[in-house]
Amino acid sequence: MSRYGLFICHCGKNIAGTVDVEDLTKRFEGEKDLTVVENYAYLCSDPGQNMIAEAIKNNRLDGVVIASCSPTLHEPTFRNVAQECGLNKYMLEIANIREQCAWVHEDREAATDKAEAIIRGTLARVRNAAALEPIKSPVVKRALVIGAGVAGIQAALDIANSGIEVILVEKNPSIGGHMAQLSETFPTLDCSQCILTPKMVEVSRHPNVKLYTYSEIEEISGSMGDFSVKIRQKPRYVEPDVCTSCGDCAEVCPVVVPNEFDMGLQSRKAIYIPFPQAVPAVYTLDTEHCLGLFPLACAKCRDACEIGAINYDMKPKIVEEHVGAVVVATGYDLYDMSNLGEYGYDRVADVIDGLYFERLLSASGPTGGVIRRPSDGKVPKEIVFIQCAGSREPERHKGYCSKICCMYTAKHAMMFQHAVPEGQSYVFYIDVRTGGRDYEEFYRRAMEDGVIYVRGKVSRVYEEGDKIVVRGADTVAGGPVEVRADMVVLATPMEPSHGVEELVGKLKIGCTADGWVREVHPKLRPVEAVTPGYFIAGAAQGPKDIPETVAQASGAAAKVVNLLSNDYITKEPIVAVVNEDLCVGCRLCIQMCPYNAREWVEERGVASVNAVLCEGCGVCAAGCPSGATRQDGFTDAQIISAVEAMLGGSGEMVRKILGMSGDGEKPKEEELDAEEPVTVLK
Amino acid sequence: MKVGYYPGCTLKGKALALDETTQLAVELLGEELREIPDWTCCGATTPLTETKIANLIAQTRLLIKTRDAGYEALVTTCPFCFSTLRRANLSIREDELKRKRINTYLAEDLRQRDYETPPPPYRQYTGDIGVLHLLEWFRDTVGFDRIKRTCINPLKGMKVVPFYGCQLLRPAEELAMCDPENPTILEEFLEATGADVLDFPPRIDCCGSYLSVAKPEAAMRASYKILDAAKRIGADAIVVTCPLCFFNLDDLQPEMMKHYPEFRPIPVLYFTQLLALAMNAPVDKLGLESHKIDPRPLVEKYSVNISREVPA
Numbered sequence: 001m002s003r004y005g006l007f008i009c010h011c012g013k014n015i016a017g018t019v020d021v022e023d024l025t026k027r028f029e030g031e032k033d034l035t036v037v038e039n040y041a042y043l044c045s046d047p048g049q050n051m052i053a054e055a056i057k058n059n060r061l062d063g064v065v066i067a068s069c070s071p072t073l074h075e076p077t078f079r080n081v082a083q084e085c086g087l088n089k090y091m092l093e094i095a096n097i098r099e100q101c102a103w104v105h106e107d108r109e110a111a112t113d114k115a116e117a118i119i120r121g122t123l124a125r126v127r128n129a130a131a132l133e134p135i136k137s138p139v140v141k142r143a144l145v146i147g148a149g150v151a152g153i154q155a156a157l158d159i160a161n162s163g164i165e166v167i168l169v170e171k172n173p174s175i176g177g178h179m180a181q182l183s184e185t186f187p188t189l190d191c192s193q194c195i196l197t198p199k200m201v202e203v204s205r206h207p208n209v210k211l212y213t214y215s216e217i218e219e220i221s222g223s224m225g226d227f228s229v230k231i232r233q234k235p236r237y238v239e240p241d242v243c244t245s246c247g248d249c250a251e252v253c254p255v256v257v258p259n260e261f262d263m264g265l266q267s268r269k270a271i272y273i274p275f276p277q278a279v280p281a282v283y284t285l286d287t288e289h290c291l292g293l294f295p296l297a298c299a300k301c302r303d304a305c306e307i308g309a310i311n312y313d314m315k316p317k318i319v320e321e322h323v324g325a326v327v328v329a330t331g332y333d334l335y336d337m338s339n340l341g342e343y344g345y346d347r348v349a350d351v352i353d354g355l356y357f358e359r360l361l362s363a364s365g366p367t368g369g370v371i372r373r374p375s376d377g378k379v380p381k382e383i384v385f386i387q388c389a390g391s392r393e394p395e396r397h398k399g400y401c402s403k404i405c406c407m408y409t410a411k412h413a414m415m416f417q418h419a420v421p422e423g424q425s426y427v428f429y430i431d432v433r434t435g436g437r438d439y440e441e442f443y444r445r446a447m448e449d450g451v452i453y454v455r456g457k458v459s460r461v462y463e464e465g466d467k468i469v470v471r472g473a474d475t476v477a478g479g480p481v482e483v484r485a486d487m488v489v490l491a492t493p494m495e496p497s498h499g500v501e502e503l504v505g506k507l508k509i510g511c512t513a514d515g516w517v518r519e520v521h522p523k524l525r526p527v528e529a530v531t532p533g534y535f536i537a538g539a540a541q542g543p544k545d546i547p548e549t550v551a552q553a554s555g556a557a558a559k560v561v562n563l564l565s566n567d568y569i570t571k572e573p574i575v576a577v578v579n580e581d582l583c584v585g586c587r588l589c590i591q592m593c594p595y596n597a598r599e600w601v602e603e604r605g606v607a608s609v610n611a612v613l614c615e616g617c618g619v620c621a622a623g624c625p626s627g628a629t630r631q632d633g634f635t636d637a638q639i640i641s642a643v644e645a646m647l648g649g650s651g652e653m654v655r656k657i658l659g660m661s662g663d664g665e666k667p668k669e670e671e672l673d674a675e676e677p678v679t680v681l682k
Numbered sequence: 683m684k685v686g687y688y689p690g691c692t693l694k695g696k697a698l699a700l701d702e703t704t705q706l707a708v709e710l711l712g713e714e715l716r717e718i719p720d721w722t723c724c725g726a727t728t729p730l731t732e733t734k735i736a737n738l739i740a741q742t743r744l745l746i747k748t749r750d751a752g753y754e755a756l757v758t759t760c761p762f763c764f765s766t767l768r769r770a771n772l773s774i775r776e777d778e779l780k781r782k783r784i785n786t787y788l789a790e791d792l793r794q795r796d797y798e799t800p801p802p803p804y805r806q807y808t809g810d811i812g813v814l815h816l817l818e819w820f821r822d823t824v825g826f827d828r829i830k831r832t833c834i835n836p837l838k839g840m841k842v843v844p845f846y847g848c849q850l851l852r853p854a855e856e857l858a859m860c861d862p863e864n865p866t867i868l869e870e871f872l873e874a875t876g877a878d879v880l881d882f883p884p885r886i887d888c889c890g891s892y893l894s895v896a897k898p899e900a901a902m903r904a905s906y907k908i909l910d911a912a913k914r915i916g917a918d919a920i921v922v923t924c925p926l927c928f929f930n931l932d933d934l935q936p937e938m939m940k941h942y943p944e945f946r947p948i949p950v951l952y953f954t955q956l957l958a959l960a961m962n963a964p965v966d967k968l969g970l971e972s973h974k975i976d977p978r979p980l981v982e983k984y985s986v987n988i989s990r991e992v993p994a
Contacts (some may be wrong), residue, residue, distance in 0.1 A: 339862025389898070544930030597688070 002062040005036035009043040009068035018102040056085040063126040087133035112132020124645035134570040139225040151553040152329035158557030160208035183361035187442035194394025224533030225569040235314035236283035242309035245281040249301035257306040266366035295316035332494040332539040340446040344461035349375035380486030387429040391493035402493035403543035413451040460557035527556040574616040574633040582628035589620035686753035687715040690763040697925035699969025703954040710961040724763040741770035755812030755856035761849035768813040776807025826874040833960035836876025844868035847924040875960035889930040949977030
């Protein structure tokens with residue numbers, strides 16, 4: 001007869017505070033195949049783990065149930081203990097009596113009953129479990145980084161410096177992202193470009209980095225350790241290896257359009273380089289504004305280019321690359337100001353957002369660093385900054401705090417006070433949040449330098465003559481307040497980079513409701529995306545400032561290096577398995593599989609499983625009409641016996657309700673209505 | 683779309699000019715807008731009450747009458763009627779529980795009444811009748827372009843400012859007519875009449891609303907700020923959509939002149955009065971004589987006595 005062990009954890013008071021652990025232990029003592037029944041204060045502690053190890057060795061246990069917290073937390077811990085003691089680790093299962101029981105109930109007796117039911121179900125799973133072996137597959141020792149802002153650049157450099165080849169893909173003509181647009185950075189006020197551009201150059205020259213700019217991910221397939229990526233290179237119509245960025249083409253180009261890099265405060269031509277320090281230093285022809293790639297319409301740039309770098313016949317190119325890991329560093333964009341009707345962006349020219357203001361502050365910006373208002377170029381004497389413009393307002397805009405706005409607004413207002421000492425800046429705020437070393441001090445300095453903080457929301461912004469009237473509430477002084485300003489800067493929130501939903505759909509990684517890329521665990525696994533093999537760097541995950549972005553990018557890079565340092569990866573053997581004798585070759589599973597893991601084997605006339613691609617979702621096992629596909633770790637026998645044990649009812653009934661009978665017979669109405677003894681918790 | 687006209691109580695009394703000029707303007711447009719037969723109260727401020735059903739009864743009865751008269755939608759000019767009807771209708775359409783409750787109640791109500799000739803059996807109301815404000819009907823069904831073509835007497839040179847009031851645009855997610863923070867519909871309408879529309883930031887301020895009953899001096903102060911701003915930017919008239927805005931902005935002006943010595947009066951016009959004028963309606967048909975601040979000296983300047991032929 002098989003021998004099983006049951007270990008129940010108190011988890012301090014987390015479990016024992018609600019569940020009567022001693023009583024629970026007694027309920028299982030004496031069961032004939034339960035050789036060991038124990039409880040302990042903290043099973044995950046060293047002595048707790050030793051206790052389990054000793055019990056497994058001394059009693060030669062065939063299976064173990066740990067009744068404790070969620071398996072996402074300590075399943076690996078306990079399974080390693082089992083493995084070390086010679087017990088196949090898939091013969092150990094966790095019964096979650098903390099998150100799914102103790103934490104959500106108050107009634108001690110009912111919670112103890114429920115814990116018993118959960119344990120009985122898990123015991124049934126273990127009694128029907130089979131020893132499994134991890135699946136091994138080779139690792140492609142190259143990494144893909146999507147997005148080349150500061151996050152992507154940092155991640156790519158760290159990975160490349162470990163000797164691993166990196167494919168860095170950027171959708172824009174130049175790398176650098178939003179950080180390249182910024183003037184000074186808080187709290188030290190060092191120049192953004194001065195610290196970024198060396199990194200841009202370094203990454204572009206690194207022997208281990210293969211850079212694809214003006215390129216997007218077309219398609220990605222495969223799984224952790226072996227992804228196959230198709231990259232679409234958009235045509236620049238300028239040969240990057242030939243172009244010397246002399247600028248002769250732009251000089252003759254007759255089309256003038258607003259320059260996106262300068263937020264439209266300056267113009268560029270249809271053939272352009274986004275900014276002087278762009279990497280690669282290559283011109284790009286923007287077909288949306290070009291008079292047409294039709295030499296009869298206009299071929300001025302081609303004629304002006306003496307070295308013949310311009311090629312109107314360039315076509316989009318698809319390149320295929322193989323990588324073992326992917327870093328998502330897609331960054332952010334700002335929430336559109338035109339969503340905020342009350343702040344007058346559509347009607348008042350001198351209402352701008354933070355990125356506009358950065359360009360006005362920037363020494364290399366359109367005004368050479370002199371703060372001038374867009375409408376008439378005058379230096380404003382009074383500026384109003386409105387914080388939380390569209391954030392922390394779940395009913396109408398974004399519900400979240402955009403985190404960086406308090407700091408960059410303090411910086412903007414302080415820089416204005418420095419540049420225009422006789423001027424006055426006002427900041428309307430709800431709260432000032434300055435978490436971070438030296439951040440609070442920075443905010444204090446802004447106030448000392450003359451910035452006036454007004455606590456309250458702004459209700460209306462409108463023009464009156466030459467002035468902009470900002471009406472709001474001062475909730476400290478109590479009452480309405482009006483400021484007559486020359487310029488208004490809105491601290492609009494960060495939102496996920498525009499167009500990222502499409503990419504996220506291709507990668508099949510999870511997102512939050514707001515569209516940020518989700519991590520496996522917010523505290524313990526913050527740089528891993530939910531799908532294995534994907535890692536997150538920077539603001540793709542949520543609002544972040546530069547220090548945090550860079551730290552996370554290095555974290556993601558370390559994880560990638562960690563993964564790619566293995567020759568093989570092992571994968572959980574929770575996959576579909578086919579009994580080829582039963583497979584009738586209907587190929588339904590091939591159509592159903594979302595991961596392309598089911599493959600047709602022509603010579604045997606059966607559908608097999610590619611265990612490396614299989615994610616163990618169970619769709620094919622549930623859908624297989626001939627019962628040929630089994631889901632290891634979740635076999636029918638395991639599921640039915642577990643449900644049966646939990647309900648204490650008849651297995652036949654469960655089988656019929658779940659539609660697993662295989663005999664195709666529907667349960668009769670009266671059977672479904674029959675009352676089964678079900679324990680209902682209050 | 684077959685549309686019925688719902689004037690509501692105020693337009694048959696205090697705001698008669700709004701009703702008459704609406705009918706006149708629609709006629710000059712070559713459209714037909716017939717009153718819903720046997721119409722009843724819109725429910726007025728009942729949506730503000732915290733009841734399960736009473737705040738929907740009047741609205742639903744009226745909407746059922748609209749449906750039974752063969753109309754697909756109802757159009758009204760009073761922002762209060764518009765707000766209460768549109769919101770009640772929306773909640774019947776989207777809230778299954780409310781829909782069930784109101785239908786159960788009205789069916790039972792019909793059954794228990796002692797009619798000489800029994801009425802036809804009760805038909806469930808599902809919220810499928812459209813509720814439109816006249817401005818919306820102008821914009822979405824008639825089209826401002828067509829209005830522009832029909833205005834044979836464009837009011838070029840008349841400097842007007844729009845005033846929205848509080849009921850027309852909010853709550854935005856329910857009324858869904860225009861961005862309440864940055865509305866444009868009234869401006870677009872006024873431009874179609876040929877008038878010069880001035881940028882008027884207080885256009886979405888509060889006129890004082892019902893405070894004119896409880897605390898008249900507060901309403902007067904609110905209205906004064908609006909009128910004073912209009913005067914200061916050089917407007918000839920202020921154009922409103924709401925009878926209550928009209929009352930506060932027009933009727934309170936004589937009192938304002940006593941309170942604020944520097945205050946100079948400014949005529950207030952309903953949007954339909956302006957439209958009828960732009961379509962060359964005779965001045966004596968615009969109901970201007972009842973205004974406290976007589977707009978006739980202004981209006982007569984822009985009235986042209988030409989023979990009228992309504993374009994097809």
